[in-house]
Amino acid sequence: MVIWGFAFCCMAGASGMLWNYMGWSDTISWNHYYFHSVAIWFYYSGFLHLHLLRKWDLKKGAWVILGGALLVLYFDYLPQIGGIHLPGVFDVNLY
Amino acid sequence: MSISIKNMWEFSGRWDISVWLLFGAAVDLMIGSAVMKQHEYVFSSLSRLTLQEWTGTYGMGNLNITWWFYLSILLLFLLAVNTFVCTTNGVIVLLKRFSSMSKQVFFLRFSIHIMHISFILVLAGHLVSHVAGVNLPNNILQKNGTISVCSPNFKVGLKDMKIEFEKETRFKTLEGDVKDVSAILSFADSKMCVQEKLISVNRPAWFEGFSFHLDDFSPKSEGSKREPYIKLTIKKDPGVSLQVAGVAFFSIGLSVYLFSVIRSRFNRDRET
Numbered sequence: 001m002v003i004w005g006f007a008f009c010c011m012a013g014a015s016g017m018l019w020n021y022m023g024w025s026d027t028i029s030w031n032h033y034y035f036h037s038v039a040i041w042f043y044y045s046g047f048l049h050l051h052l053l054r055k056w057d058l059k060k061g062a063w064v065i066l067g068g069a070l071l072v073l074y075f076d077y078l079p080q081i082g083g084i085h086l087p088g089v090f091d092v093n094l095y
Numbered sequence: 096m097s098i099s100i101k102n103m104w105e106f107s108g109r110w111d112i113s114v115w116l117l118f119g120a121a122v123d124l125m126i127g128s129a130v131m132k133q134h135e136y137v138f139s140s141l142s143r144l145t146l147q148e149w150t151g152t153y154g155m156g157n158l159n160i161t162w163w164f165y166l167s168i169l170l171l172f173l174l175a176v177n178t179f180v181c182t183t184n185g186v187i188v189l190l191k192r193f194s195s196m197s198k199q200v201f202f203l204r205f206s207i208h209i210m211h212i213s214f215i216l217v218l219a220g221h222l223v224s225h226v227a228g229v230n231l232p233n234n235i236l237q238k239n240g241t242i243s244v245c246s247p248n249f250k251v252g253l254k255d256m257k258i259e260f261e262k263e264t265r266f267k268t269l270e271g272d273v274k275d276v277s278a279i280l281s282f283a284d285s286k287m288c289v290q291e292k293l294i295s296v297n298r299p300a301w302f303e304g305f306s307f308h309l310d311d312f313s314p315k316s317e318g319s320k321r322e323p324y325i326k327l328t329i330k331k332d333p334g335v336s337l338q339v340a341g342v343a344f345f346s347i348g349l350s351v352y353l354f355s356v357i358r359s360r361f362n363r364d365r366e367t
Contacts, residue, residue: 003353003356004353007349007353010345010346010349011346014342014345014346017338017342019297021335022297022298022299022308023296023297023308024142024308024310024328025142025230025299025306025308025328025330025332026142026224026330027220027221027224027335027338028141028142028221030135030138030139030140030141030142031131031135031138031139032128032129032131032132032135033128035124035127035128035131036125036128038124039120039121039122039124039125039127039128040121042117042118042120042121042124043117043118043121045117046114046117046118046121049110049113049114049117050114052110052111052113052114053110053111053114071125075125075128
């Protein structure tokens with residue numbers, strides 16, 4: 001499952017590079033959103049290479065995956081949803 | 096001397112170093128993205144300047160903000176060396192065992208090395224782009240105007256431009272806004288050879304190794320009395336071909352790997 005998610009992440013990165021080059025003449029977008037995505041890409045690349053270390057097993061790897069999910073939630077999802085606003089009840093900016 | 100080179104080679108190719116470098120790069124880039132959010136003006140100029148120009152101005156002058164960026168360059172360089180050594184060792188072993196393994200297993204393992212080499216190509220492409228690229232932003236062109244690019248003999252002119260506005264749309268707030276914009280550029284080189292090319296948003300033109308990108312334009316609303324113009328970003332990027340090759344090979348390697356995974360799972364399910 002992680003391999004498929006990583007594959008789609010790679011496709012998204014490649015198409016983003018192409019889009020940025022066509023529009024702004026640079027394959028890198030020099031803002032914090034781009035570096036969030038690249039950091040998460042490296043995180044999951046690290047997870048996919050964990051099996052090379054003998055002392056790592058699936059149980060420990062599951063904790064790494066959970067950490068990755070929290071990073072994706074914080075860096076990629078929360079900035080997009082902004083805040084939760086219920087007038088008179090609840091008004092919180094999540095990012 | 097030969098023993099120490101062999102030791103260095105073996106040390107560079109260690110798998111635990113790969114894992115540490117990958118997670119190290121991830122942590123450094125996460126910290127960097129948080130720093131970047133507070134100081135975007137320091138890094139946004141990297142789209143216009145080469146790495147050495149940026150280092151001489153923003154980079155070294157704001158080390159308390161940019162330290163993570165230089166650390167990431169170091170980590171990525173070490174990762175590229177580690178990947179190269181691991182891949183070389185892996186390919187040598189794989190070729191030695193070629194006759195004793197099935198084609199499916201060979202392609203599965205070889206596809207991983209293709210992805211690793213592609214990763215190095217993409218990193219090299221980024222470095223070449225930001226060290227050797229020529230970037231000429233903010234080139235304003237009005238109709239029938241011309242500008243010179245790098246030499247007096249290489250000229251680019253705006254022959255015609257067309258702005259299409261929203262009309263009779265369901266979204267009333269968009270009426271009068273720009274729907275599409277395109278321009279016809281005429282290029283003349285030192286041999287007085289003239290070519291015309293169409294550019295639009297996300298549709299650049301290429302000529303003599305330079306790419307011409309439509310960055311901005313005017314007017315942006317119907318009925319505006321502003322003089323029409325376009326703003327071009329002109330760039331010569333020697334690294335983009337390396338990056339495209341890297342992405343293409345990475346896609347091939349990833350496709351072969353995923354196909355092999357699916358096929359082996361299908362065969363395993365069929366046997367059970």
